[in-house]
Amino acid sequence: MRETAAIGNEALVVLFDDVGRRDVGSVGGKNASLGEMISSLGSRRIPVPAGFATTAAAYRDFIRANGLEEKIRCRLRDLEAGKASLGETGAAIRAMILEGEWPKETAKAIEAAYAELCSRSGKKELDVAVRSSATAEDLPDASFAGQQETFLNIRGKKALMDACRRCYASLFTDRAISYRTAKGFDHMAVALSVGVQRMVRSDVGGSGVMFSLDTETGFPDVVVIDAAWGLGENVVQGAVDPDEYQIFKPLLARPGLTPIIHKSLGEKKQKMIYGSGDRPTRNVPTSRVERTSYVLEDAEILRLANWAVAIEDHYGCAMDMEWAKDGETGEMFIVQARPETVQSRADAAALKSYSVSGQGKTLAKGLAIGSAAVCGRVSIIENARDIDRFVDGSVLVTGTTDPDWVPIMKRAAAIVTDHGGRTSHAAIVSRELGLPAIVGTGNATHVLHDEQDVTVSCAEGDEGFVYSGTAEIGIEKVRVDDIPETRTQVMLNLANPAAAFRWWRLPSDGVGLARMEFVVGNHIRVHPMALVRFDELRDEKVRAEIEELTRGYAEKTDYFVDRLSRGLARIAAAVYPKPVIVRMSDFKTNEYAGLLGGAQFEPEEENPMIGFRGAARYYSPRYREGFALECQAIRRLRDEMGFANVVVMIPFCRSILEADRVLDVMAANGLKRGENGLEVYVMCEIPSNVVLASEFAKRFDGFSIGSNDLTQLTLGVDRDSAELAELFDEQDPAVKWMISNVISEARKAGSKIGLCGQAPSDHPEFARFLVECGISSISVSPDSFIAVKRIVAAAESGG
Template identity: 50%
Template structure:
C-alpha cells in the first residue's frame, strides 16, 4: 500500500492532505507483471513546501495545488511499481513488514527511500480468530471518508478545534477534529471513534486509531462542520474502504470465529462478493473461493458512468442528442485522471476484478458478466440516453441477448478487455467467467463466440466459462447448453421466480417464493445430474442453502459441487453442514 501527494511528506503524516493511494499485488510484482491492483485519486488540495519567509521558527508553508495537478495521479504506475520493488527488498532484508517513507526529487525526478522502520500494528494482530462487525440497521449518512480498521463505534460527537478543549472530552465520546497530532493522543485513547476532516490512511489519526483498535474515518472533508456537538452518532468502518458516520446510535453485531476449531466442510463453501473494497476482509473468513462476483456492483460503485456514454464521449459511437453537454462535461471531469474514456472504464473495471481475484488467490473466483437491467443501467451517468423504457426489465434487455445486440456489443467489449487484462497481463488466472441469463442455445453459441473474438476463448490459458442456470429452459436443455459451457452456477432466485411465475420483489406473492417447491427442485435435480454426468462444475449461489438447512442437505445429496453464500452466512452454514454429517455425493 502506497500513499502519495505533492510537496513534503510530512503533510501526509500529519493528515493535512488527502493523498492518492495505490495497492500493489506482490505476486504479480515478483513475476514482472502489471501489479497495481487499485488506484485512489486523493484531493491533494495543498502541499507543504519549505518557506522563503525569514520569520523565526517558520520553516514550511502550505500552498494550494493547481487544479490540473489535483485531477491527476501524483505517481505513474511505473513509479508505484518501482517503489513497491524497493519496499519488498527492504522487507526481505529485515525479515518483517516495514513502514517506509520515500520521496521523489523535484530536480532529478528520482525516487529515494528516506526512512524504514518496523510496522507494529497489522503484523502483531492475532491470526487465529476473526472478528466481524456488522451493522444491524442504517440511518442518514452524516459524513463519509476513508475507513481505518474494520470496527464500529458509537457515542456523542465532541468537536475539538484545539487541544486546550481536552477537559470537555469524556470517555466514550466520538472525537471529531480537522486533524490530529501527537499532543492529541491522551484524548484519542478515550474515544469510541475518531473522525477527521483531513488525512489519508497513513496520517497520524489513522496510525494511532489502528494501534488503539479504535474505528476512525479520516479525510471526510467536512465532518467538523456538519457534525453537531453532542449529537449521537455511529461510526462504521465495517463496510469496506469507505467509512461512514451515521445519525443516531445504531445496533450492530460482533461475530468472532476461531479458525483453529473450524471442521472440514462437507462441500466447497464459496462466497458471494459484491464490492472489491471488502474483498481482503472477506478473504480472511473460511472459504473455498468466490462463487459469485458481480461486475455490475463494480460498475455502479467504481465507474458510475454508462459505457455507451463513455464511448460516445470518445467518439467511438454516435452521440445521441439526449446526451447533454452538461452530462458530457461531468463525464470529462470524472475521467480526467485517466487516458480517455475507454481507459477509465477498462482500468476501473480491471481494478475491481483484480482486487477480488488477488484477495482470494489461488482459490477460484467466478466473475459474472454485467447483469444490469435496463432501468438499472439508466441510473448510471449518461444512462437515460441509451436505455429503453421497459414494462418488465426483469425479463427484458439483459444478459446474453444484451451483449449480442448491436447497441451494446461495443460496450460489452470493454468488459472483455478488462477481464483479458487481469487474466493475461496481471496473471490472475484463478478467474472463471460466468454468463448470466442465457435464454436459448443460439445465445449460448453466440456469446461464447463473442468472448472468443475478444480474446477470452474457453480452454486458452486455462479459462473456463460457466453459465448461470437460472431459467427453466437451462435445466430442461442442460445437456445441450453444456456443449457451450464448462459448467453451471445455479441462480436459485431467478429460477424460482420464473418456474413459479411470481415476482420475487412483490410483497403480495412473497409467501409463495420457496426454492424447495417440487417444481424447482425437479429442475435443480436435472441440472445437477447433467453436470455430474459430463464431469462439469455445478454450484449454487443464493440464500436458500443458508435459510433452509434441509435444502442445503438436499443439494449435497444431489452432488452439488459448491454452495456460494453471502459472507455473513458462511461461518454458520459451514459449521451447520459439518455437524449434519451429510456429505456431497460428488
C-alpha cells in the same frame, strides 16, 4: 563502528553505514534501521540517503554535562505526585534542555561529520533532515509514532546544532511523556539519538508512506502506498488527502505484469516546500494540475512495491516505510523503515465481524480505519488548545490530529477527521488504540455538531460512514481455526471491492460469484455506452458529470476499463490463487437507465426482469460495444495484471444459439474459451438451462445455479411481488427437481456445478439437500460462511 569522537569506549557520532538493527540501544530504532538498509540491502539496489547519527552516549553526556538528570527526575516526581500538570512538567524540562550547552567533544564530532557529509555531496552547506530516534522506538509492541520531532531543510553548522538540541528537547513533549507512562517505560532509561540525513528534494517532487500489508484488515499480500506532492510531513501528519495505490505482491515478480489493483486520486490541496530563514519549510497550495494528477507513474509504483517486499523479506516482518522522490533528478529513496506494530500483532485466527442495521441518514463519509462500529455523542475539538473540553467516551471530530492529540484520542469512542489518508497520524494511532476512525471526510467539522448522537461505521468496507442517531450494532466473534473442512467447496459471494480484504482469513474455496454490476454501479457509475458514444449525449448536466469523473483519462472508455479491472482485481486478490467467478454485467434495463447517461441508451420495458438482460445484450447492436469494454477489462485483469484465477460467467443465457453467439463475441474481443486457461461458466437460472443441460455443458466449463431466478421462472412467481410472497419458495418440489436434475446432468458431463443463492444461508436443510445431490460448490455471503460450512460438514458426515 567508525567514530569521530568517543567517551571511553562509546562513540558520540557514527555513520549510517556502520550501524544496523543490532544497534537500537545506541542509535535508536529509526537510525538503526537506516543503517541496516544501507549495509544489508545495497545489493537489492534500494537507495537510502547517506547520513550519520549521534548516539545515546552523546545524549547522556549532554544531560550529564548540563547537570540535568536530577532536575528532570525532580520534575517527573512532581508530575507523578500530582504537584504539577503534564503541560507544566513538559515545558519546564524542554526549557532546561534548550538552554543547555553542547559538550565540546560532541559538538566537534557533529560538526566534523556534517562537514564530511557536505564534502561527499559536493556542497558547502548541504541541506539535511534532522530526525529524532529514541532508543525505545519502533519496537514490535510500541511504535512511538510521531512522538519526537523532525526538522527538514536544515543548513549550516549553527542551524544543525540548534535542530539537534531541539530533537533532544522533544524527548519530553507532553505526548512523549504521556505515551511512555502509558506503556510503562522508565523516562530516564530512554535516550535519544539524532539522525542527520541528506535531504531528498521531494519539495519539488513527491513523497509518502508505504506499508507491506493492508493496514485495515492485515491482508498480507498487498503493498499500500500513499503519495502527495512536496515533503512527506503532510502525509504523516494527515494534513493532506493523498493518492493511494495498492499492489498485489504475489504477482510482482512475474515479468510483464502490472499488478496495481487499486489507484485513487487524492485531493492533495497543499504541499510542503523549502522555506527560508527561521522557516525552513512552508506549506503552499497545489496547482490544479497537481491536484488532478497522480504523484507516481505505474513504473515508480511497482519499483516502490518491489522495495517494500525486499525490505519485508529482510526484516522478516510487515514493515511501515517512508519514501521520497527527488524532483530534480527523478530518483526515489527510502528514508525510513520500521516494523508495523498493529496488524502484525493481531491474532490471525480470531475474526470479529461487525454489522450495522437501523441506521439513520448519512451525515459524512471518508476512509474507514479498522472494521468496527460504535455509537456515541459528538465532541468537536478544532484546536489542540481546547482538548480540556473533550468529553471522555465521545466521538472526537476534528480537522486533523498530530501527536499532541494522543492523550484525548485514548479516551475517545471513535475518531472522525476532515483530512488525512490511511497513513495519517489519526489513522496510525487509531489502529494502535483499536478505535474505529473515519479520516478524510472533508466536512465532518461543518456538518456535525457537539452533543449530536451518531453511529460511526467502519464495518462496510474501506469507506466509513457517520450516520445520524443510534443504530443497532451486531458483533460476531469466531475463531477461524475452529471451522471444519469439507469435501464440498464453500465459496463466497462478493461484490464490493472495498470490503473484499475483510474476508481473507476465511478458509473459503474461492469466490463463487463476483457481481460485475455492483462495481459498475458503485465504482464507475457511468453507462458504458455513454462513454463509447459520449459525443452523442444530449444531457449537458450528464456530460459535465462524466467529464469530471473521467478527468485524466485519454479516452472516456479507458475510465471504464481501468476502474472495472481494478475493482475486480481487489476481489480476485483476496482469495488468489483460488478461482474467482466473475459474472458479466446483469443489470436490467431500468437499472442500466439509472447509470449516468443510461436513459438515452436503454429501452423502456414492461417487465425488465425477463426482458433485455444478460446474454441477449452482449451480441445486440444496442450494447455490443459496451460488452466489448467489459471484455477488455477482463483481458486486462487476466493478462496484464496476472489474475488468471478469474473465471468468466454468462448470466441469463436463454438458448444454445444465444450461447454460441455470446462465445463468438467474446472470442472476437480476445476472450476465447480455453485460451490462456480461460474457463467460461453459464448461470443456470432458466428452465431451458436445465432441459438442455447436456448441450450447455458442451459449450461451457461449468454451471452456477441462480436459485432466485430459477425459482421465479419455474413457479411463474414474480420474486418481488408482495402478493405472491408465500408462493416464492426455493424449496418447492418443482424447484428442487430442477436443481437435482441439472446437478446430475452436469456431473455426467464432467462439468463443475455450484449454487450462488441465499437459500443455503437461510435454510440448513436446503444446504443438506445440495450436498446429497452431489453439488460441487455452494457460494454464500461472507456473514453466512461459517454457519454454512458447519452445515455442509455435518451433511457430509451424515449428520
